[in-house]
Amino acid sequence: MPAKIRRFQPADRQAVIQAFRTNVPHFFPPSEEKWLKSCLDEPDGPLFVVVDEGEVVAFGGYELSEFYHLGTLVFGLVRADRHGTGIGRMLLHYRLRHMAGRKLRPRYVTVDTHAHTAGFFLRCGFTEIARWPGGYRSGRDRVDLRFELSDEALEMLKVAKPLE
Numbered sequence: 001m002p003a004k005i006r007r008f009q010p011a012d013r014q015a016v017i018q019a020f021r022t023n024v025p026h027f028f029p030p031s032e033e034k035w036l037k038s039c040l041d042e043p044d045g046p047l048f049v050v051v052d053e054g055e056v057v058a059f060g061g062y063e064l065s066e067f068y069h070l071g072t073l074v075f076g077l078v079r080a081d082r083h084g085t086g087i088g089r090m091l092l093h094y095r096l097r098h099m100a101g102r103k104l105r106p107r108y109v110t111v112d113t114h115a116h117t118a119g120f121f122l123r124c125g126f127t128e129i130a131r132w133p134g135g136y137r138s139g140r141d142r143v144d145l146r147f148e149l150s151d152e153a154l155e156m157l158k159v160a161k162p163l164e
Contacts, residue, residue: 003087005094008047008059013040015056016049022080027117029138039074047074048094050087057082058091062099062109069107071099071149076111092124093157096147100154109147118143125153 008016017036024030039061040047047061060076073095078088099106110129111121114136118128126145135142147153 003050003052003057003090005048005050005091008040008043008049008061012049012056012059016040016059019056019059019079020077023077027077027080027114029136029140031138036075043074045074046098048091048098050078050091052082052087058087060091060095062095064099064102064104064106066104069105071106071109073109073111088120089124092121096149097154097157100149106149109149110144111147112142112144115141115143118145121145121147125156 017033017040020028020033020036024033043061045061045063047059049056050058056079058078061074063072063074065071073092076088076092076095078085078091096109099109111126112135113121115131122128122145124147126147128143129146130142130144132142132144134140
């Protein structure tokens with residue numbers, strides 16, 4: 001059975017935290033777990049999980065600005081043993097398409113991430129707009145990226161290779 005994306009439910013909380021912990025310290029500093037828990041408990045936008053073979057293997061969401069034509073990706077993590085399987089790309093594309101279907105469709109989608117994960121977003125059509133050495137409180141470098149959520153970009157997402 002192929003992986004499925006669905007809305008996050010409170011019963012998924014521990015599985016999401018465990019998936020996060022598999023990415024510490026290489027992809028997330030331990031200090032970000034507090035922010036993750038806050039995001040799970042009081043989300044500012046829709047949150048999603050990827051379920052494969054009955055297990056939560058990925059998590060991510062987004063927020064939309066009421067004042068700007070802007071969406072912001074929130075988290076976006078795949079359990080470490082599932083890296084490189086296409087699940088991250090599948091979840092990213094799902095979130096972008098979901099935002100495009102909203103009444104407050106953003107023109108741009110932004111994400112900030114660590115330098116060692118920025119390449120994933122660049123390969124998915126994002127453009128780097130800023131790089132901040134030591135930009136996170138943890139001391140890690142921060143890279144800001146942007147995706148133009150145009151009709152043409154949505155067409156490209158539709159023809160992108162699906163998860164096998």
